[in-house]
Amino acid sequence: MRNYYIAGNWKMHKTVAESVALAKALVAELGSCGERVMIAPAFTALSAVADVVKGSRIVLGAQNMGPDLQGAHTGEISPLMLKDLGVTAVILGHSERRHSYLETDALINKKVLLALAQGLEPILCVGETLEERESGRLEAVVGAQVREGLKGVDAAALGKVTIAYEPVWAIGTGKTATPEDADAVHAYIRKVLAGLYGEAAAKAMCIQYGGSVKAENAAELMAKPNIDGALVGGASLKAESFGPIAKFRS
Numbered sequence: 001m002r003n004y005y006i007a008g009n010w011k012m013h014k015t016v017a018e019s020v021a022l023a024k025a026l027v028a029e030l031g032s033c034g035e036r037v038m039i040a041p042a043f044t045a046l047s048a049v050a051d052v053v054k055g056s057r058i059v060l061g062a063q064n065m066g067p068d069l070q071g072a073h074t075g076e077i078s079p080l081m082l083k084d085l086g087v088t089a090v091i092l093g094h095s096e097r098r099h100s101y102l103e104t105d106a107l108i109n110k111k112v113l114l115a116l117a118q119g120l121e122p123i124l125c126v127g128e129t130l131e132e133r134e135s136g137r138l139e140a141v142v143g144a145q146v147r148e149g150l151k152g153v154d155a156a157a158l159g160k161v162t163i164a165y166e167p168v169w170a171i172g173t174g175k176t177a178t179p180e181d182a183d184a185v186h187a188y189i190r191k192v193l194a195g196l197y198g199e200a201a202a203k204a205m206c207i208q209y210g211g212s213v214k215a216e217n218a219a220e221l222m223a224k225p226n227i228d229g230a231l232v233g234g235a236s237l238k239a240e241s242f243g244p245i246a247k248f249r250s
């Protein structure tokens with residue numbers, strides 16, 4: 001049976017107190033959940049949420065990190081600082097970072113390599129805009145994001161990487177890719193991975209889907225052969241909506 005990986009990206013939401021309350025509700029709700037579950041609060045709430053999830057099944061993630069270990073980088077957060085708080089996973093290359101903050105594949109690749117070198121498990125986000133999809137460039141765009149994002153990642157480290165396919169037009173819009181459309185892109189990503197690392201490594205890779213995932217569509221998405229989990233935004237902000245997604249099998 002596949003091991004699914006369900007991650008909650010809280011984005012720029014919640015005070016420390018609100019984050020702690022949600023984390024406590026999730027620890028209670030997901031005690032018996034068999035899937036791998038990660039939550040990524042804002043940086044400011046990581047320390048407090050770390051205390052709540054310690055000893056639970058919930059993994060603590062960050063939404064981003066800087067590309068350097070330390071130094072004169074005003075406003076950036078180092079992987080050393082994340083590890084210091086008990087963070088073990090990090091979302092990198094989210095489309096909001098790519099589009100609003102102009103992160104390039106080269107920068108994201110630098111972060112992926114640094115995260116791995118520091119023992120953090122990156123979720124590398126990829127995905128096309130509607131314009132790219134409609135002009136027939138989906139595979140070129142997503143393929144390049146995968147290849148460039150993983151440049152220099154050796155086969156031994158690949159198992160620590162998760163890929164999240166998040167079509168930009170489906171994020172926060174209520175529009176979900178159909179399970180069939182999403183699965184087809186996941187299969188393409190696996191083909192790209194097979195070309196880079198071989199069939200066995202590509203098959204073992206965890207590829208999450210993200211973009212308006214909710215309790216109502218989670219089971220249908222996850223039933224597809226190439227969808228191994230979900231990266232959830234809006235629906236991860238409440239235990240009542242995230243809990244059922246993580247427990248989609250029960």
Ligand code: PGA
Binds near residue numbers: 233
């Ligand atoms: P959404 O966000 O679930 O609100 O569409 C997903 C994401 O951006 O990771």
